[in-house]
Amino acid sequence: GENVEQHPSTLSVQEGDSAVIKCTYSDSASNYFPWYKQELGKRPQLIIDIRSNVGEKKDQRIAVTLNKTAKHFSLHITETQPEDSAVYFCAVLMNSGYSTLTFGKGTMLLVSP
Amino acid sequence: DTGVSQNPRHKITKRGQNVTFRCDPISEHNRLYWYRQTLGQGPEFLTYFQNEAQLEKSRLLSDRFSAERPKGSFSTLEIQRTEQGDSAMYLCASSLAIGGAGNTIYFGEGSWLTVV
Numbered sequence: 001g002e003n004v005e006q007h008p009s010t011l012s013v014q015e016g017d018s019a020v021i022k023c024t025y026s027d028s029a030s031n032y033f034p035w036y037k038q039e040l041g042k043r044p045q046l047i048i049d050i051r052s053n054v055g056e057k058k059d060q061r062i063a064v065t066l067n068k069t070a071k072h073f074s075l076h077i078t079e080t081q082p083e084d085s086a087v088y089f090c091a092v093l094m095n096s097g098y099s100t101l102t103f104g105k106g107t108m109l110l111v112s113p
Numbered sequence: 114d115t116g117v118s119q120n121p122r123h124k125i126t127k128r129g130q131n132v133t134f135r136c137d138p139i140s141e142h143n144r145l146y147w148y149r150q151t152l153g154q155g156p157e158f159l160t161y162f163q164n165e166a167q168l169e170k171s172r173l174l175s176d177r178f179s180a181e182r183p184k185g186s187f188s189t190l191e192i193q194r195t196e197q198g199d200s201a202m203y204l205c206a207s208s209l210a211i212g213g214a215g216n217t218i219y220f221g222e223g224s225w226l227t228v229v
Contacts, residue, residue, distance in 0.1 A: 006155075034217070043117075043204070043220040044156065089155045100146055100169065101218060103155030 006104025
């Protein structure tokens with residue numbers, strides 16, 4: 001099965017700084033890589049995703065990069081704000097008709113004013 | 114709100130009792146997933162349905178767990194003879210699967226289970 005490693009487990013930054021979270025995966029057949037943000041007691045919410053046919057995707061202050069050769073992908077948040085504080089999960093979906101997401105263990109991001 | 118709906122949101126039960134959670138997916142979504150999440154962990158896959166067919170089950174889904182999606186719309190997850198280790202948040206999610214994989218999965222708010 002798929003194995004997803006996520007680092008770091010916690011990340012503290014000052015408001016306005018950038019934050020980078022990295023995930024590695026094991027199955028080269030994986031083809032879909034979403035990132036979810038989860039606030040305390042709330043549902044995981046999709047913030048950005050990337051598919052295996054592109055290397056980078058950006059949405060305002062959030063970007064995701066994918067290196068299929070090295071089997072890793074990263075979430076980049078620029079100009080961080082206190083409301084970005086949450087737990088962020090990466091996930092991986094294999095290229096299969098019968099499969100679902102495998103999640104990393106999460107990164108707790110704390111943005112200090 | 115036309116998102117994924119789950120109820121009850123919170124359930125406290127005594128060990129050995131049975132509990133049932135309900136999930137109503139986004140209306141046009143044909144795939145429905147159940148995940149379990151404990152504190153400090155990412156969601157762990159339990160099972161999923163495409164329409165009414167249960168297509169995949171995780172090894173985490175012991176024989177005390179059963180899920181149904183009888184008409185391909187809402188789903189129920191039942192846990193029989195609950196144990197303290199079953200305490201977790203049970204997340205339901207749905208997606209619209211067209212052709213191959215890689216479809217966006219949307220989560221509900223979850224059902225918190227505490228077994229005392």
